[in-house]
Amino acid sequence: xxxxxxxxxxxxxxxxxxxxxxxxxxxxxxxxxxxxxxxxxxxxxxxxxxxxxxxxxxxxxxxxxxxxxxxxxxxxxxxxxxxxxxxxxxxxxxxxxxxxxxxxxxxxxxxxxxxxxxxxxxxxxxxxxxxxxxxxxxxxxxxxxxxxxxxxxxxxxxxxxxxxxxxxxxxxxxxxxxxxxxxxxxxxxxxxxxxxxxx
Numbered sequence: 001x002x003x004x005x006x007x008x009x010x011x012x013x014x015x016x017x018x019x020x021x022x023x024x025x026x027x028x029x030x031x032x033x034x035x036x037x038x039x040x041x042x043x044x045x046x047x048x049x050x051x052x053x054x055x056x057x058x059x060x061x062x063x064x065x066x067x068x069x070x071x072x073x074x075x076x077x078x079x080x081x082x083x084x085x086x087x088x089x090x091x092x093x094x095x096x097x098x099x100x101x102x103x104x105x106x107x108x109x110x111x112x113x114x115x116x117x118x119x120x121x122x123x124x125x126x127x128x129x130x131x132x133x134x135x136x137x138x139x140x141x142x143x144x145x146x147x148x149x150x151x152x153x154x155x156x157x158x159x160x161x162x163x164x165x166x167x168x169x170x171x172x173x174x175x176x177x178x179x180x181x182x183x184x185x186x187x188x189x190x191x192x193x194x195x196x197x198x199x
Contacts (some may be wrong), residue, residue: 017083025070036068040085043068050095052102060095067094140199147198151191158187 017038025030041160048062055063067090075086116119161173170188174181 018077021072021075021077021083025075025077032069032072035072036065039084041066042088043091046095050099052095052099054102055098063094063098065092067091104184113191143198144195147195150194155187155191159191162188 017035020035021030024035041065046064048055050060052060068087071083071087071090073196075083148159153158159175162170170184171181174184175181
């Protein structure tokens with residue numbers, strides 16, 4: 001539909017639009033398509049002014065066309081003001097609602113959401129540590145500290161000397177500390193027995 005140009009013909013353009021709206025409200029598909037075609041430049045303009053993650057320009061145009069269809073249905077011919085302003089407001093409202101709804105969802109997700117292949121995001125995460133093993137290890141260390149607090153200073157020194165990386169064997173401890181070798185063996189056995197009872 002081509003609207004007539006000129007000051008004298010404005011009234012006739014409004015009359016033509018009014019007639020098309022009445023026909024469109026009655027279900028005339030040709031009238032609906034003519035109205036949509038008339039607002040196509042407005043739709044293109046708005047679709048280029050918005051960027052919404054996950055939506056293409058064509059998606060935004062389709063949403064705008066839906067707004068026009070809804071405007072045709074909701075507009076009360078003769079009661080409400082200018083239809084063009086009504087359509088413009090409707091398109092802008094729809095696009096702004098879409099922006100708000102998209103922003104609400106921004107960054108909201110779950111590691112248990114499944115992807116197209118049916119796997120959860122959690123399955124794709126790599127972990128260097130096993131939380132259960134780390135917890136058990138920390139518990140053992142804490143229990144060992146508690147157990148060592150019950151040993152004498154001599155027994156603690158013996159344990160550190162024998163079991164640390166830079167130390168030697170029982171015979172070396174016996175020689176350096178001038179303690180009988182059999183007494184060192186007995187001390188080791190007593191310490192291990194007490195530790196076994198704890199663990």
